[in-house]
Amino acid sequence: MKRTTLLTGFGILIAYSGLVNAQTVPVHDHVVVVMMENRNYDELYKDVTDAPYINSWTSDANAAWFTNSFAIEHPSQPNYLDLFSGNNQGNTSDALPTNYPYTTANLGAELIAKGKTFTGFSENLGSVGSQAATAGGTNGYARKHAPWTNWLGAGTNQMPITVHQIYTSFPTSANYSTLPTVAFVIPNLLDDMHNGTAPTSIVTGDTWLKNNIDAYAQWAKTHNSLLIIQWDEDDNLGGTNQIVTIFIGQNVKGALYSEKVTHYRILRTLEDMYGTGYAGASSTEVPITDIWKSSTTGIASENGAEQHLVVMPNPFNNQALIRVDQNLQAAEFRLYNSLGEEVQCMRNLNGTQFTLNRAELKSGIYFYALNQGPGLVSRGKVMIE
Numbered sequence: 001m002k003r004t005t006l007l008t009g010f011g012i013l014i015a016y017s018g019l020v021n022a023q024t025v026p027v028h029d030h031v032v033v034v035m036m037e038n039r040n041y042d043e044l045y046k047d048v049t050d051a052p053y054i055n056s057w058t059s060d061a062n063a064a065w066f067t068n069s070f071a072i073e074h075p076s077q078p079n080y081l082d083l084f085s086g087n088n089q090g091n092t093s094d095a096l097p098t099n100y101p102y103t104t105a106n107l108g109a110e111l112i113a114k115g116k117t118f119t120g121f122s123e124n125l126g127s128v129g130s131q132a133a134t135a136g137g138t139n140g141y142a143r144k145h146a147p148w149t150n151w152l153g154a155g156t157n158q159m160p161i162t163v164h165q166i167y168t169s170f171p172t173s174a175n176y177s178t179l180p181t182v183a184f185v186i187p188n189l190l191d192d193m194h195n196g197t198a199p200t201s202i203v204t205g206d207t208w209l210k211n212n213i214d215a216y217a218q219w220a221k222t223h224n225s226l227l228i229i230q231w232d233e234d235d236n237l238g239g240t241n242q243i244v245t246i247f248i249g250q251n252v253k254g255a256l257y258s259e260k261v262t263h264y265r266i267l268r269t270l271e272d273m274y275g276t277g278y279a280g281a282s283s284t285e286v287p288i289t290d291i292w293k294s295s296t297t298g299i300a301s302e303n304g305a306e307q308h309l310v311v312m313p314n315p316f317n318n319q320a321l322i323r324v325d326q327n328l329q330a331a332e333f334r335l336y337n338s339l340g341e342e343v344q345c346m347r348n349l350n351g352t353q354f355t356l357n358r359a360e361l362k363s364g365i366y367f368y369a370l371n372q373g374p375g376l377v378s379r380g381k382v383m384i385e
Contacts, residue, residue, distance in 0.1 A: 024272060024287065024289060025269055025272040025273045025287050025288070025289060025292070026251050026292050026310045027274065027310050027323070028224055028225050028226045028249065028251065028273060029177075029181075029223060029224045029225050030176070030177075030179045030181065030182075030183070030220070030223075030225040030226070031181070031182045031183070031225065031226045031228065031270065032182075032183045032184075032185060032213075032216055032220075032225075032226070032227050032228070033182070033183070033184045033185070033228045033230060034184075034185045034187070034209070034213055034227070034228070034229050035184065035185070035186055035187075035192065035230055035231075035232060036187070036192050036193055036205055036209075036229065036230065036231045036232070036244075037076065037145075037189075037193050037194035037205075037231065037232055037233075038076070038193060038194050038231075038232070038233060038234070038235050038236070039193050039198075039202065039231055039234065039235060039243070039244070040234040040235045040237065040238040040240075040242065040243070041067075041069070041234065041238075041242040041243055041244055043198060043202065044202065044244050045058075045067075045244065047199075047202065049199075050198075050202040050203050051202050051203075051205075051206040052206065053206045053207070053209055053210040053214070054206050054209065054229070054244070054246075057229075057246050057248060058256065060248070060254050061254040062221045062248055062249060062250060062252050063246060063247065063248045063254050064246065064247040064248075064252050064253065064254065064255060064257050064291040065244075065245075065246050065255075065256050065257070066244075066245040066246070066257050066258075066259070066261045067256050067257065068242075068257075068258050068259060068261065069242065069244065069245035069260075069261040069262070070240070070241050070242055070243065070260065070261070070262050071231070071232060071234065071241045071243050071263060072088075072241075072262060072263050072264065073088065073092075073233075073241075074233055074236050074241070075093065075094050076094055076144055076145065076194075076232050076233060077091055077094045077095075077144040077145075077147075078091055078092055078093075079233050080144070080145055080146075080147040080232060081147050082263040082264060082267075082280075082281070083147075083230070083232075083263035083264075083266060083267055084106055084107050084108070084147040084148065084184075084267070084279075085102075085104060085106040085107070085147065085267075085279045085280050086105070086264055086267055086278070086279040086280020086281040086282040086283070087104065087280035087281060089102055089104065089150065094144045096133050096143065096144075097150055100149075100150040100151075101150060101151055101155065101158055102150050102151050102157070102158075103151075103156040103157050103158065104151075104279070104280070105157055105277060105278070105279035105280065106147075106148070106151050106157060106279050107182065107267060107270060107271065107276075107279060108120075108151065108159050108163060108182075109151060109157040109158065109159055110271060110274075110276035110277055110279065111181055111182055111274060111276060112159060113276070114274055114275060114276050116180075116181035116182070116274055117180035117181045117182075118148075118159070118163055118180055118181065118182050118183070119162075119163050119165050119179075119180040119184075120163060120164055120183070120184040120185075120186065121165050121166070121167045121169060121170045121183060121184065121185050121186065122141050122145070122146050122164070122165070122166065122167055122186040123136075123140075123141060123167040123185075123186060123187050123188040123191060124137075124140035124141040124167070124188045125146075125165070125166045125167065126141070127166070128161060128162060128164060128165055128166065129152060129160075129161025129162065129164045131143070131149060131152070136188060138189070138195070139188055139190035139195050140188050140189060141186075141188055141189075142189055142194075145186050145192070145232075146164065146186055148163055148164060148184070149164055152164060167185065167186070167187075170183075170185065173215040173216070173219060176216055176219050176223070176225075177223070179225075181274065182270060182274075185213070187205070187208055187212075190204060191205060191212075192205060192208075193205035209229065213227065213229070220248060220249045220250065221248070221249060222250055223250065224249075224250050224251065224310075224312070224323065225249055225250065226247060226249035226251070226252070227246075227247070227248040227249060228245070228246070228247055228248075228266070229244070229245075229246040229248070230243075230244075230245055230246075230266065231243035231245070245261050245266070247288075250293075250312075251292050251293050251310075251312065252291055252292065252293065253291055253292065253293050255291075257290070257291060259288075259290070261288065262285075264280075264281045264282050265282075265285045265286070265287070265288060266288070267279065267282040267285075268282040268283075268285040268286065268287050269287040269288045271287075272287040273287075293313045309322065309324050309325070309370065309377075309378040310322070310323045311380075311382050314382055314383060315382075315383035315384060315385045316358070316383075316384060316385065317358065317384070317385050318357070319355055319356065319357050319358065320355070320356045321354075321355055321356075322353060322354055322356055323352060323353045324352050324353065324370070324377065324378065325352075326352070326377065327350075327351065327352055328349050328350055328351060328352065328370075328372060328377070329350055329372065330347075330348050330349070330350065330372070330373075331348075331349040331350070331370060331371060331372040331377060332345065332346065332347050332349065332370070332372075333345070333346045333349060333354070333356070333369075334346075334368065334369050334371070335356070335361075335366050335367070335368050335382075336366060336367045336368070336369075337364070337366060337367075338364065338365060338367075343361060343366070344356075344359065344361070356382070358384055361384055362384070363384050363385055364384060365381055365382075365383050366382050366383070367379070367380070367381050367382075368380060368381070368382060
């Protein structure tokens with residue numbers, strides 16, 4: 001195995017070329033997942049008459065539209081549980097569960113355990129933390145669409161009732177920076193396309209997304225954040241359970257992607273994004289990695305761990321923004337060429353981001369070491385085009 005020695009100024013960093021990681025998942029400041037309901041992929045894709053807003057994302061430079069995305073099962077509730085916990089927790093219907101609160105692994109608890117935050121915002125929810133099955137009438141809130149309600153409590157893998165919020169608490173456009181790390185948005189049964197008859201129900205849902213979510217989508221494209229518009233299942237008539245999945249954000253390479261995506265794989269991607277454990281079936285999935293403009297590529301440490309650091313973009317031409325998942329104080333960033341020679345050094349770095357300039361560097365692969373005091377914060381590679 002080829003070995004390169006990089007002199008960091010705080011000791012010797014040994015980088016084995018066999019341990020250079022493939023592209024992984026970049027860390028985002030905020031992720032919002034909006035859940036929609038019961039529409040087959042073919043009902044929505046290219047229907048620019050009834051769903052013009054949804055279809056506008058098929059050609060956006062910051063949107064990944066997945067043409068081969070599938071739900072796991074039927075009906076709705078098991079799919080929500082699959083997406084949130086990698087398992088339907090024994091629920092195979094939309095009936096109110098009888099064995100909650102659960103103590104199994106789930107995305108919300110994983111995030112909280114890592115010092116991150118999670119909130120679910122549900123339209124027409126009666127009160128914060130409510131365990132009611134419905135609220136707001138026939139077209140209102142349905143608990144079966146808010147899976148985190150099954151983990152409310154103070155026990156293992158459980159969350160406080162404050163994670164279950166009314167949609168009116170979702171921040172306005174002036175305050176998106178106050179969003180939790182990951183948020184789920186659950187429209188009511190009319191606005192999510194569940195109730196009503198197509199094409200009217202499709203028009204209603206498409207209009208709701210444009211009026212309520214587009215402002216965040218546009219904000220995410222300039223604030224290192226991500227929007228996922230996700231359907232729970234198809235109409236149960238198509239036979240394939242193929243659904244629409246769209247990722248939108250600053251770090252997304254706009255295109256149509258044909259790789260297979262499932263609820264489990266989306267969960268795994270969010271877990272890898274924030275370095276959590278893996279819930280249920282997500283442990284055997286691989287994250288979505290090919291849609292990103294930048295990533296947490298790096299050189300694994302001896303125990304296989306990797307610090308979260310995002311280089312945007314990577315590769316870059318003239319300048320790259322580097323964001324770190326901690327607050328730096330008097331840190332040093334050193335850049336090395338493929339021979340292990342130091343070619344750039346920045347000292348006294350503070351805060352959570354800084355800029356790397358190409359200066360006179362030639363195109364190629366470079367390795368970095370970010371140190372704070374005697375400790376290594378992160379190490380990895382960048383590419384200059």
